[in-house]
Amino acid sequence: MGSIRRTPPSFVALPLLCLLAVANAGDPYLFFEWHVTYGTISPLGVPQQGILVNGQFPGPEINSTSNNNIVVNVFNEIDEPLLFTWAGIQQRKNSWQDGTPGTMCPILPGQNYTYQFQVKDQIGSYIYFPTTALHRASGGMGMIKVHSRELIPVPFDNPTEEHSILLGDWYNKGHKTLKRILDSGRSIGKPDGIQINGKSAKVGDAAVEPLVTVEAGKTYRLRVCNVGMKLTVNFRIQGHAMKLVEMEGSHTVQNVYDSMDIHVGQCMSVLVTFDQTPKDYYFVTSSRFFKQVLTSVATIRYVxxxxxxxxxxxxxPPENSGGIAWSINQFRSFRWNLTASAARPNPQGSYHYGQINITRTIKLSNSRQVVDGKLRFAVNGISHVDGQTPFKLAEYFGKAKQVFKYDLVKDEAEQGDHKVVVAPSVKNATFRNFVEIIFENKEKSVQTWHLDGYSFFAVAIEAGTWTPEKRKNYNLLDAVSRHTIQVYPNSWAAVMTTLDNAGMWNLRSEMRERAYLGQQFYFSVVSPELSLRDEYNLPVGQELCGVVKDLPRLALYT
Incomplete structure (x- = not known):
């Protein structure tokens, strides 16, 4: 492998000046240096090649506070191009740093890139992970924690400690093998098991080290994220109830649960008071809505x-149709805590989303198709593919027509069977429109969708087919503001948001197999004024590739 290209000191300073200094100069900076390498890991007890960040799986935490500026210098020491995304972090005016193939050139082997973004007006639990190829199948993911500033009260007492738990389904095949399977036109099939913070255990296994060590009578915060590839999972703790306090950046009404369904890509925080007889207890995770029930446990140990x-x-919880009804009812119990003082993007409009007139309704239907003998997944009949030129760069330099066509994905899916089109997929969106997005799932598996750059109000999930009359069932008062939404089989989900963050933003399936094979597209949200007030210019030092590789760098926004 070639030598690592070290970043000169001026590289970090210049983009920070261009991107952040105007509004954020007084906010603290956190600096990280990551070396991404291969290493042997055994999440299910089978040694395999994993992707490590600074030698760790899961990777190191980003532990930050609202409004911090985050600077992460990533050195790619694996043998393939690499990108990281910061799922749920709403990078205002800065899709340049979003870490998706549609917005950035990848970090080539032996090179590095410095990400810079701000956790502006945010709190909560998030994840980072690689978006290139099938890298997420082999690791590279970790937790992002954003705490409230000291002057802003949190709606619960400070816990004794907090712990991050990354869990999800896992394949014993490495990312290269899984990618070859998908490229050949087949599905990667069912996972081999479930990992909890990079490990898996069965009842009766000797615990080498506990997942969490607790003191009797004290309360702990557990931040839990599903970083799997495919499956919804449920988590629960023997003999202990869990109080939900935060979900994907929003404080919630503090309901108490015996178990929680968590879908791919989702994060939540629970408070647990450990008030039982001091001994060991199991933290249990099991698959949901899957023919074979996969279960893993980890030990929680009292001092x-x-x-x-x-x-x-x-x-x-129950399975089949009863399980879906149980899970939908749990979703409906999630409510935004409107009395909590906390950072919120666009707080002026956040409380009154139910009183804003809908400007545009977009209905999206996912489908599983065979195209030219190979498996593909599509959105409204369009199966997305990435190109050599990131769409954001092509648009910025006026080369969009050479790279993609806008609006192949229509606002409503055509009825009946139609041929799937495999093509780069970018959908125009009008800046500051208030949109309603309906996700329709006519397949037999649960879906999870995620929108970069935004949070949205998850106002409804119901079985059957959506019609305009269903709006009377929306929660227009205290739906949770979040960035993912699940859609159950033969069901629909509705979300609402204001498209006020200019940039190129990825709307994707969180199931990596489905996203890799086309179930995603990009929203192009362009400010008509081309003003720095609405979006930053191309960062100094940003890599160029594809058809824009040798073009002169321009500052288009003023």
Whole structure:
């Protein structure tokens, strides 16, 4: 492998000056240096090649506070191009740093790139992960924690400690093997098991080290994220209830649950008071809506406890149609805590989203198709492919027509069977429009959707087919502001948001197989004024590639 290209000191300073100094000069900076390498990991007990960040899987946490400026210098020491995305972090005016193939040139092997973004007006639990190829299948992911500033009260007492738990389904095949399977036209099939913070255990296994160590009578915050490839999972703790306090950047009404469904790409925080007999207890994770139930456990250990965890696990929720109804009811119990003081993007409009007139309704239907003998996934009949030129760069330099066509994805799917088009997919959006997006799922598997650059109000999930009359069932008062939404089989989900963040933003399936094979597209949100007030210019030092590789760098916005 070639030598690592070290960043000269001026590289970090110049983009920060151009991107952040205008509005954010007084906010603290956090600096990180990451070396991404291969290393042997065994999440399910089978040694395999993993993707490590600074030698770790899961990767190191980004532990920040609202409005911090985050600077991450990533050195790519694996043998393939690499990008990281910061899922749920709303980079205002800065899709340049979003870390998707549609917005940035990849970091080539032996090179590095410095990401710069701000966690502006945000709190909560998020993840980062690689968006290139099938890299997420082999690791590279970690937790982003954004705390409230000290002057802003949090709607619960400070916990004794907090712990990050990244869990999800796992494949024993490496990312290169899985990518070859998809490229050959086949599905990667069912996962091999479930990992919890990079490990998997069964009832009765000796715990080498506990997942969490607790003191009797004290309360702990667990930040839990599903970083899997495909499956919804449920998590629960023997003998202990969980109080939900935060979900994807929003404080929630503090309901208490025995178990929680968490879909791919989602994060939530629960408070747990450990007030039982001091001994070991199991943290249990099991798959949902899947023919074969996959289960993994981890040990929670009381300090000075006496005795192993009971082999009797708390039961999972029901499955099949009853399980879907149970899960939908749990979704409906999630409410935004409107009395909490907390950072919120666009706080002036946040409280009154139900009183804003809908400007545009977009209905999106996912489908599984075979195109020229190969498996593809599509949105409204369009199966997305990435190109050699990031769409954001092509648009910025006036080369969009050479790279993609706008609006192949229509606002409503055509009825009946139609041929799927495989092409780069970018959809125009009008700046500051208030849009309603309806996700329709006519397939047999649960879907999870994510929108970069925004949070949206998850106002409804119901079985059946959406019609305008269904709006009377929307929660227009205290729906949780979040960035992912699940859609159950033969069901629909509705979200609402204001498209006020200029840039090129990815709307994708969080199932990596589906996203890789086309179930995604990009929203192009352009400010008509081309003003720095609305969007930053191309950063100094940003890599150029494809048809714009040798073009002169321009500052188009003033």
């Amino acid at each position: 000075n406890g006496n005795g192993p965890a009971s082999p009797e696990l708390p039961p999972p």
